[in-house]
Amino acid sequence: MPNYAIKIEYDGRPYHGWQRQRDVPSVQGTIEDALSKICPTPVEIQGAGRTDKGVHALGQVAHVHLDKEWQPFRLNEALNFHLRPAPISITACAQVDNDFHARFGAIERRYVFRLVSRRAPVVVDAGWVWQVAYGLDIDKMRAGAAHLIGKHDFTTFRSSICQAQSPVKSLDELSIEEIPSRTGIEYRFTIRARSFLHNQVRSFVGTLERVGAGAWHPDQVREALDAKERAACGPVCPGHGLYLDEVIYQTDPFAGP
Incomplete structure (x- = not known):
């Protein structure tokens, strides 16, 4: 067939x-x-x-x-x-x-998460971004994200119903870009790895948002990672800001002859 x-x-x-x-x-x-x-x-x-x-x-x-x-x-x-x-x-x-x-056959998956900071309700992008009404500190979020890069036991950032055999994964990228607009700021997260645990990306972003808002110190991300306990994770952010952006293969199946 x-x-x-x-x-x-x-x-x-x-x-x-x-x-x-x-x-x-x-x-x-x-x-x-x-x-x-x-x-x-x-x-x-x-x-x-x-x-x-x-x-x-x-x-x-x-x-x-x-x-x-x-x-x-x-x-x-x-x-x-x-x-x-x-x-x-x-x-x-x-x-x-x-x-x-x-x-x-996939050797890498890339997700993008869009988080918008502004007071006025989002209209055009409603359902496409996660909105918060307060400012975020991108430098603190980047410092917190740095603790997650590499190979780790990500039990803390894994859903309790995750079916993966092991919580150990290698995270290749967790970068954050600040994109100003007329009415607010978009924080665009790019997350790359071969594979992910259930709710892993949304757990990352929800935790880093707490860092950006000043509720967590960046070093608390490392402490949460080391705890290897789901209860140590920050809040899981909503799904509607998350995009499966690209799946990479050794040979691009759509590249043609």
Whole structure:
């Protein structure tokens, strides 16, 4: 059966996360419903990352085995036609080797989190950013983030329902950019690693926001990490400011010949 990789952009607000669930809408389930319109046999797609409820994606990747060959362009167009009006778009499609696996073949995942500081309610970006009404100190947040880079036991920043076999992960980047606007400041977090624990990114950002607000000293991030206890974590921030930005493979499946 031919194997296809698809790149996906979606608004996570209407969905209870990526993974298909009974009786609630999911991104995976919606795409599989669209596939059922063009494929007579039931199929299951495998995503590179299981984003949580409300989390968005600009570069989610999935693969699917179909019972017949399609020109990638035609498959891309057919899926987007049957996905309407769902806020999901297939932005690239490619036929790949049968052993390509969107999840297990990924060598890096990059997430972006958008945090906006301003008094007036956000309107245009509502549902796309996490807003706080007070100022944040980016230097303190960067100092706190530095404690998290590298290979650590991230039990403190791991959801109690996380199913990963080990809490030990290597974090390659946790950088913060300050972007002034006419009405406030956006703090854009970029987080890179091969893989993540459940709620790890949102736990990082929620904790660093406390540092930026002055409620935590930057060194308390290290103390929380060393505690290896979930209770030592700061608050978990909301999902709607988080984006799965890109999934990296040894060979780009969408690069073409």
